Amino acid sequence: xxxxxxxxxxxxxxxxxxxxxxxxxxxxxxxxxxxxxxxxxxxxxxxxxxxxxxxxxxxxxxxxxxxxxxxxxxxxxxxxxxxxxxxxxxxxxxxxxxxxxxxxxxxxxxxxxxxxxxxxxxxxxxxxxxxxxxxxxxxxxxxxxxxxxxxxxxxxxxxxxxxxxxxxxxxxxxxxxxxxxxxxxxxxxxxxxxxxxxxxxxxxxxxxxxxxxxxxxxxxxxxxxxxxxxxxxxxxxxxxxxxxxx
Amino acid sequence: xxxxxxxxxxxxxxxxxxxxxxxxxxxxxxxxxxxxxxxxxxxxxxxxxxxxxxxxxxxxxxxxxxxxxxxxxxxxxxxxxxxxxxxxxxxxxxxxxxxxxxxxxxxxxxxxxxxxxxxxxxxxxxxxxxxxxxxxxxxxxxxxxxxxxxxxxxxxxxxxxxxxxxxxxxxxxxxxxxxxxxxxxxxxxxxxxxxxxxxxxxxxxxxxxxxxxxxxxxxxxxxxxxxxxxxxxxxxxxxxxxxxxx
DNA sequence: GCGTCATATTGACCTACATCAAAGACACAC
DNA sequence: GTGTGTCTTTGATGTAGGTCAATATGACGC
Numbered sequence: 001x002x003x004x005x006x007x008x009x010x011x012x013x014x015x016x017x018x019x020x021x022x023x024x025x026x027x028x029x030x031x032x033x034x035x036x037x038x039x040x041x042x043x044x045x046x047x048x049x050x051x052x053x054x055x056x057x058x059x060x061x062x063x064x065x066x067x068x069x070x071x072x073x074x075x076x077x078x079x080x081x082x083x084x085x086x087x088x089x090x091x092x093x094x095x096x097x098x099x100x101x102x103x104x105x106x107x108x109x110x111x112x113x114x115x116x117x118x119x120x121x122x123x124x125x126x127x128x129x130x131x132x133x134x135x136x137x138x139x140x141x142x143x144x145x146x147x148x149x150x151x152x153x154x155x156x157x158x159x160x161x162x163x164x165x166x167x168x169x170x171x172x173x174x175x176x177x178x179x180x181x182x183x184x185x186x187x188x189x190x191x192x193x194x195x196x197x198x199x200x201x202x203x204x205x206x207x208x209x210x211x212x213x214x215x216x217x218x219x220x221x222x223x224x225x226x227x228x229x230x231x232x233x234x235x236x237x238x239x240x241x242x243x244x245x246x
Numbered sequence: 247x248x249x250x251x252x253x254x255x256x257x258x259x260x261x262x263x264x265x266x267x268x269x270x271x272x273x274x275x276x277x278x279x280x281x282x283x284x285x286x287x288x289x290x291x292x293x294x295x296x297x298x299x300x301x302x303x304x305x306x307x308x309x310x311x312x313x314x315x316x317x318x319x320x321x322x323x324x325x326x327x328x329x330x331x332x333x334x335x336x337x338x339x340x341x342x343x344x345x346x347x348x349x350x351x352x353x354x355x356x357x358x359x360x361x362x363x364x365x366x367x368x369x370x371x372x373x374x375x376x377x378x379x380x381x382x383x384x385x386x387x388x389x390x391x392x393x394x395x396x397x398x399x400x401x402x403x404x405x406x407x408x409x410x411x412x413x414x415x416x417x418x419x420x421x422x423x424x425x426x427x428x429x430x431x432x433x434x435x436x437x438x439x440x441x442x443x444x445x446x447x448x449x450x451x452x453x454x455x456x457x458x459x460x461x462x463x464x465x466x467x468x469x470x471x472x473x474x475x476x477x478x479x480x481x482x483x484x485x486x487x488x489x490x491x492x
Numbered sequence: 493g494c495g496t497c498a499t500a501t502t503g504a505c506c507t508a509c510a511t512c513a514a515a516g517a518c519a520c521a522c
Numbered sequence: 523g524t525g526t527g528t529c530t531t532t533g534a535t536g537t538a539g540g541t542c543a544a545t546a547t548g549a550c551g552c
Binding site: 080082083084086087088090101102103108109131132135138139141142145146147148149150152153154155156157159160161162200202203243244245 | 326
């Protein structure tokens with residue numbers, strides 16, 4: 001399971017009986033959060049649990065949007081492409097996040113697993129039927145999409161107006177926040193994505209990401225342990241760098 | 247009513263009796279679209295119509311998010327600022343669009359009228375109460391926010407990966423689309439915003455926007471009539487430039 | 493151990509766009 | 523008409539980050 005672009009056919013589906021929503025271990029942010037037992041059971045009935053290996057394509061931009069997904073384990077990257085191959089990441093997803101937003105019934109982006117991951121899959125049509133009967137669910141979804149939109153606007157500010165250091169610092173900080181920080185100094189944050197994924201997320205090249213990280217390392221603001229991931233040594237300086245305060 | 251930053255106090259409020267939703271002339275995309283008469287009346291009961299002059303600040307980033315708004319006439323710009331004053335436009339709004347998305351009950355961006363405009367204002371608390379009773383309304387809102395999110399992702403691709411010509415071309419095309427094109431050749435599109443607003447929307451400087459426009463003019467792809475606005479002379483070339491196909 | 497492959501880092505050079513600066517082009521007041 | 527303020531255009535020059543190219547590092551298989 002090493003190569004770069006399998007199709008969604010390669011996913012492994014399990015029936016909902018095997019892995020029902022009741023046993024779902026996703027913390028607080030998932031689609032199913034804040035539903036009653038009865039509602040959970042209804043949602044469970046239309047969902048399927050999927051395992052996807054690292055590098056597997058989950059959805060393809062401009063394919064018909066048949067499903068919505070909820071990440072339950074692992075991580076996923078979302079991206080859009082220009083005809084000549086230039087790529088823009090639109091997000092990295094972790095357990096609890098959803099994907100499958102569409103435009104005219106076509107997916108608005110492609111999605112690929114960053115590592116071996118598990119997803120919960122909902123047929124769009126059936127889910128929309130459920131939405132009409134479970135206002136709690138629709139409410140939840142509205143909150144999640146609104147939250148996404150706010151993050152997207154932050155990202156526009158980053159892409160349009162921040163410098164390379166500011167971009168990389170902001171990115172590291174957002175990862176720390178996502179990880180639900182125990183707020184100790186010397187925070188270690190996992191980086192399941194490669195430098196070029198980060199570059200395509202920040203509107204930079206691989207090389208610039210690399211150079212910027214080694215600069216931060218030289219300033220003792222971060223450390224780059226050989227096991228992968230990044231250690232935040234000086235959160236305060238990083239916060240200032242991210243907003244251009246220096 | 248000429249200067250640059252009045253506060254929201256300067257807006258003129260009218261009671262809902264004066265300008266109720268029933269008389270609202272906004273086409274098809276507004277919040278209130280697709281509601282029954284009964285529902286419209288409920289919505290009308292909590293809404294207030296506002297007139298704001300050009301340059302007036304409607305909401306301020308990080309202020310408590312007390313209201314949601316729906317643009318019914320004119321146009322509005324949304325933006326975020328960095329501490330040192332760098333600005334990123336997150337959107338231009340026209341009749342039918344809404345604003346007031348929040349994060350932790352604080353507005354996620356500032357909004358200012360581009361020209362004399364009219365808005366429909368809803369107290370957030372009351373609107374959320376309504377949402378629980380009017381699933382149609384919540385459904386509508388979910389669709390609008392999802393649509394916004396898709397556009398935001400397109401904008402990320404633009405900001406992170408497109409060149410200046412591609413950005414400006416994409417921008418002009420999106421304006422044509424928004425205007426609901428009668429699809430004649432020689433399309434005239436209004437530009438209520440200045441060059442520097444456009445620059446801050448596209449992640450460019452005023453000068454680069456200006457230079458790029460005069461280049462397009464020299465290539466006979468657009469014309470810049472002295473009355474303001476821009477005339478699209480060669481839509482096809484513009485489409486190709488926008489996607490980097492040349 | 494060694495070889496292979498993928499990804500990351502570092503260096504030398506280049507360019508698209510920013511910055512700085514100066515001149516037009518309007519609009520409005522008087 | 524003339525003056526004033528704002529916005530746009532054009533030109534000259536600078537630079538952050540891109541591009542091209544050469545190592546370096548690490549993971550895995552044998």
